[in-house]
Amino acid sequence: AQTVTQSQPEMSVQEAETVxxxxxxxxxxxxxxxxxxxxxxxxxxxxxxxQEAYKQQNATENRFSVNFQKAAKSFSLKISDSQLGDAAMYFCAYWANRDDKIIFGKGTRLHILP
Amino acid sequence: GAGVSQTPSNKVTEKGKYVELRCDPISGHTALYWYRQSLGQGPEFLIYFQGTGAADDSGLPNDRFFAVRPEGSVSTLKIQRTERGDSAVYLCASSRGTQETQYFGPGTRLLVL
Structure with a gap:
């Protein structure tokens, strides 16, 4: 069975820093x-x-980028220049191409410190 | 363009009562999904519709849960004889088709007293 694990229940970062x-x-x-x-x-x-698994290049969206390590089955999210509006729960999720459902991790609560 | 909408936003009910939760998908989206998010957890899949039919209902926890989508647009999730353990946020998502990006609604927070 597919599983998704987020080992950090909570994290904090200073505004404008990277997490x-x-x-x-x-x-x-x-x-x-x-x-x-x-x-x-x-x-x-x-x-x-x-991120599509067949793509080797890591996806980026403005201040957000990922480090996709397929062999290690690791998928981390980097947020650059953190802003107060980034404070939220972040869920990592997986979707097999032949399946209907998305499988979510338990989430990481991100706090942005002003 | 409107996103996925869900009503009610919050619902409080008593143990043993019947509830209906409504989802309005993005116009033209043929696929619709229901997820349940318990406190402190990520969303968990309940059921998936392609058009009017339930293509996968493997996530429904028991026969007290039922969902319909009679005209291939709006969907209703129905819970009979509610239990306190049913308290959760119920999320709906829609997509243009299978294997397309799912767009989520704001959810309905259900509290069973």
Whole structure:
């Protein structure tokens, strides 16, 4: 069975600094997607970044980038120049190409210190 | 363009009661998903619709849970004989088709007293 593990329940970073959130996953599939979702107090799950497993190049979206290590089954999120609006729960998620459902980790609560 | 909407935003009910939670997907999205997010956890899959039919309901915890999507658009998640353990945020997501990016609604927070 596929699993997603986020080992950091909470993290804090100073505003304007860089922070990295960790995620590991387990799967026997070769064709899958990985995601980072942000969930602010409004509860809306917002897609931050998406990575296709077949792509070697790490995905980037403005201040957000990932470090995808396929052999190690690791998928970390780096947030550069942290802003107060980045404070939220962050969920790492996995989706097998042949499957319907997204599997989420338990989340990391990110605090931004002014 | 409107995103996924869910009503009600919050629902408080008593143990043993029946509740209905509604999801309005993004217009034109054929795929619709329900997830349940318990306190301190990530969302967990409940059921997936492609059009009007439930293509995968393997995540429904028991037969008290049922969902419909009669016209291939709006979906209703129905919970009979609610239990305190059903308290959670129920999230709905939609996508243009299978294997497309899922867009989530704001969820319904259900509290069973």
């Amino acid at each position: 990295t959130l960790s995620c590991t996953y387990d799967t026997s599939e070769s064709d899958y997607y990985l995601f980072w979702y942000k969930q602010p107090p409004s509860r809306q799950m917002i897609l931050v970044i998406r």
